[in-house]
Amino acid sequence: MSLLDAKIPAGPLAEKWSKHKFNLKLVNPANKRKYDIIVVGTGLAGASAAASLAELGYNVKAFCFQDSPRRAHSIAAQGGINAAKNYQNDGDSVYRLFYDTIKGGDYRAREGNVYRLAEVSVNIIDQCVAQGVPFAREYGGLLDNRSFGGSQVSRTFYARGQTGQQLLLGAYSALNRQIHLGKVKMYTRSEMLDVVIADGHAKGIVTRNLINGNIDTHTGHAVLLCTGGYGNVFYLSTNAAGSNVTAAWRAHKRGAFFANPCYTQIHPTCIPVTGDHQSKLTLMSESLRNDGRVWAPKTVEIAEQLRKGTIKADQVKEDDRDYFLERKYPSFGNLVPRDVASRNAKEMVDDKRGVGASGFAVFLDFADAIHRLGKDAVAAKYGNLFDMYYQITDEDPYKQPMRIYPAVHYTMGGLWVDYNLSTNIPGLYALGECNFSDHGANRLGASALMQGLADGYFVIPYTLGDYLATIGPKPVDAKHPAFEKTKQDTINLINTLLSMKGTKTVNEYHRDLGHIMWEYCGMARTEEGLTKAKGLIKALREDFWKNAIVVGANEEVNASLEKAGRVADFLELGELMVDDALMRRESCGGHFRLESQTPEGEALRDDDNFAFVAAWEYKGDNQPEVLNKEILDFEFVHLTQRSYK
Amino acid sequence: MSTNNNMNLTLKVWRQKNAETRGAFVTYKAEGISPDMSFLEMLDVVNESLIHKQDEPIHFDHDCREGICGMCSLYINGHPHGPKNAITTCQLHMRTFHDGETIVIEPWRAAAFPVIKDLAVDRSAFDRIQQAGGFVSVNTGGVPDANEIAIPKVIADEAFNSATCIGCGACVAACKNASAMLFVSAKVTQLGMLPQGQPERYSRVQAMVAQMDAEGFGSCTNTGACEAECPKEIKMTNISRMNNDYFSAKLFREEAMHEHAASGE
C-alpha cells in the first residue's frame, strides 16, 4: 500500500486556486497548435473541455459513441445547477456552498477541490448565459432560483425540468463553433476501447468505428476521459441505456487507480419498478421536493388497502398519513439530502407501509401545492415531469400523488485524480462523473452539472497546460510499439467475444448482475451480504465467458458486440465495488453499512479509521486489487455527525 | 409482477444490412407483451428472442429512453414516433396498441438521412447545420455577469420553448418534401430572440440555411406535418420568424453592397 499525493496547494482555502493557477506553467500561444488533445466523451465535461481547449489553440480530437455529441447523457439532467451567486440575498456565499458540499458528502471529499468548485461555480452561470442558455427568469428579467436538498438557501439555476439539456446544448454549440473553425475534429459513433500508454505516459487511444467496425489508433499529447458514470452496473438505473464504464475500466486495467467505487447515489424520487421487462428507471427530479410532500400511511392496514387498490391515496385521512421526512427532520423537512431521503423511504417499505401494487413505493404529494399555488403555477414549474410520469404510469399526478421509490442515479466513485484532474498515469486525465473528485460519499442535487462544467470550462484549461509545457510539443510517435500492441489486444478481445455462442444473452447476464448489486451493494450493506455477493459475481462472470451469446460480425453495426464488451467490464467492476464496500467498515453518505449506525439509524462514520480515499490498483486478471490510501486532511471544517434535524 | 392482460402482436419491420444493400420488410411475432412496456422494451423482447436463436437483433437507435436525447426514431404505422402526439418513441407505451394488432415499423425516410442499418439512420446533416452557425461566438471566460442583461420573462420563455428541440428528425420524416425547416428555425429563433444572439443574428440564419440546402433537405411548402408530429411541439411560428430574419438578412446585404458601391471604394 502506498500513500497518494493529491497535490493540493498549501495556504488558505480561498487562495489555493489562484495561487496554484499562478504557479502552473503556461504553453506559449504559438506552440499550442503543436499539441493534439484527445477528449473522450462530449457530455458537459467533455464538450466544455474540448471547446475551451480548442479556443486556446490546441488541436482537439473528440469522441462519442452516440450519433451526435448532443445526445450525451448529460442531456437528461432535469433539476438544475448550483452556483454561489447569492442573487437571492439569502445568505449564500462561496464558503457556504463549499461547506454544504463537504458536509453533504459526509466529509469524504477534499477541502481544496470542493472550495475550488464553489469558487468557479459563479463563472459557469455567466458563461452559459453568454452562450444563450435560456435559464428560467423572474418577471423583472433576472435569473430565478430554486432550492435543492442539503441546503437552506436558493442557489439552483434551472431551465424548467430540462436544465441538463439546455446546458449541454450550450456546450455543444461552443463545440460546434470549434468544429466549424477546424480546431476540433469530431468522431461520432466511435467507442474508445483502450488507452495507449507509451513509456509511462498516455499517448493515445484505440477506438472501434461503430458503423464499419474499423479498429483505429489515435495519437495525442494527452488523453481526457469524460465518459460519465457507471450506475448501469446495477442494470436498472436512471442512466441512459448506453452509459457504461468501459473507457474508465480499461484505463484502470492499464494502471489508472479507481477511487471509492462503492460510493453510489441512490436517488429517492424515481418512478418505481413495475416488472421484469423494464430496461431503465425514470427520475422525478429532486426539485419536486420543493413543493411535493413525501408520505406513507401510518398503519400497515391502510398500506395494505392502498396496495390492493381498494382505496386511493386521496382517500387517506390527514391523520392517517405519516409525513416522515417532515416529522424526523423538522429543519430540512422534505429537502434532506438524497441518501437520507432514500434510506427513510426504504425504512417505510421494510416496515410494510409501502404503497403501489408491489409495495415498493411511498407517495410524493402535490395536493397542498396545487391548493396553495394553483394547478397552472405547478404546471409551469414541473409540467414536463408530470407529463413524463403520466406517460409511464398512466396515472395523473395532478389528481393522485406520485408513487416514488429510490433508484440508482449517480456514482461518486470513479478514476482517481489529483487536484489537476490528472490520474496517476501522466497525461491521462478524468473529468466530470468519470472521476471521483468532489462529492465525497454523497453528491448534493444540482452539483454534478456544476462539477462537469467546472472541470471542463475552468479547471482543465489551466492544469493541462502545465503538463503539456513539461513534456514539450514534440509530435507523438505513432510508431511506438505500444500502439500496435494495444490495438492487437483490442482485436483479440473482440474476437473472443464474437466467438461466444452459448445459451444466455448478454442482457440476461447484465440483469442478473444488477440484481446482485442492488440486493447486496445497494441501500443497505452488510459484511455477510457483501461476502455472498462477491462469490455470486465471480460465478456469474465465469459463466458469462462460457455461456454468453454474441451474434454478428465485427465489420458491421453490431449492438450485440458493443453490449457484450460493456457487460464484461461491469462484471469486473461489480466485484471491485463489493471489495471496496467490504473494506469500508463504516457508514458514510450513500454507503450504508448496517453494522455502523447511530441509535437513530443514521449513517455512523468512523473518522479515525476511514477518513481516506480508497484508490484501487489493478494487478491482473482475477488477482485481488491493491488498496492505496489518500488521507483526507481537514484543516478548515470541523468533522461532525451530519444532522439535518 | 407480470400483468395477465398480455398482448400478442405482429410486427412488419424494415431490415436493411447497411447503406449499400437494399432493405425489405420482415414479419415477426411479438408475444406476451405487457401493456406497461415501452415500445423500445417491446423491441428488446423481440431482440432477446432473436439472439437466443443466434439471429441478428433488429437495430435501432436509442439512449436516454426518457424522451430527451433525441436518439430514438422509428416511423410507426405511418407516424414518426408513433400515433400519439407530443412524445418520442421511447415514451410510447404498448397500452396504446391493442392485442392482435399489426404494427409497421420503418426508419426515417429522407435523402439527407441515409439508412445505416435496419431502423437507424445517419442524421449527421443536422450536426453540420448547427456547426455552420448555431452558436454565439463567445470564448470561455471574460463574459459579463449573468444578471447584467435583464431579459423579459416572456422572451426568455419563448426562447426556451424553441430551445427544447431534441434534434430527432421527426419533422423531416413527417414532411413530404423532407424539409428541415422546423429543426433549423428552432435554433435560429432561440438565439435570435435573446440579446446574446443579436450580433450574429443575420449571418447565423444565412449560414445555417445555406448548409441546410447543401445537405439536400427539401423546401417548405407549409403543410404543417412537422408541427403535428414534433414530439416537443415546436411551432411553425419558428419557421415564419426564420423566414423574416432570412429575408431581412438578404436585404441588409444588398443595402450594404449598394452603400459599398455608392461610396466608390
Ligand SMILES: Cc1cc2nc3c(=O)[nH]c(=O)nc-3n(C[C@H](O)[C@H](O)[C@H](O)COP(=O)(O)OP(=O)(O)OC[C@H]3O[C@@H](n4cnc5c(N)ncnc54)[C@H](O)[C@@H]3O)c2cc1C
Ligand atoms: C436522469 C438524470 C437527471 C440528472 N439531473 C441532474 C441535475 O438536475 N443536476 C445535476 O447537477 N446533475 C444531474 N444529474 C447528473 C448529471 O447529469 C451527470 O452526472 C452529468 O451530466 C455527467 O456528465 P459527464 O459529462 O461527466 O458525462 P455524460 O454526459 O454521461 O457524457 C459521457 C460522454 O462520454 C461518451 N463516452 C462514454 N464512453 C465512451 C467510450 N468508451 N468511447 C467514446 N465515448 C464514450 C458518451 O458518448 C458521452 O458523450 C442527473 C443524472 C440523471 C441520470
Ligand code: SF4
Ligand atoms: S423540431 Fe421537433 S421533430 Fe424536428 S428535430 Fe426538433 S424536436 Fe425533432
Ligand code: FES
Ligand atoms: S431514447 Fe432518448 S429520446 Fe428516445
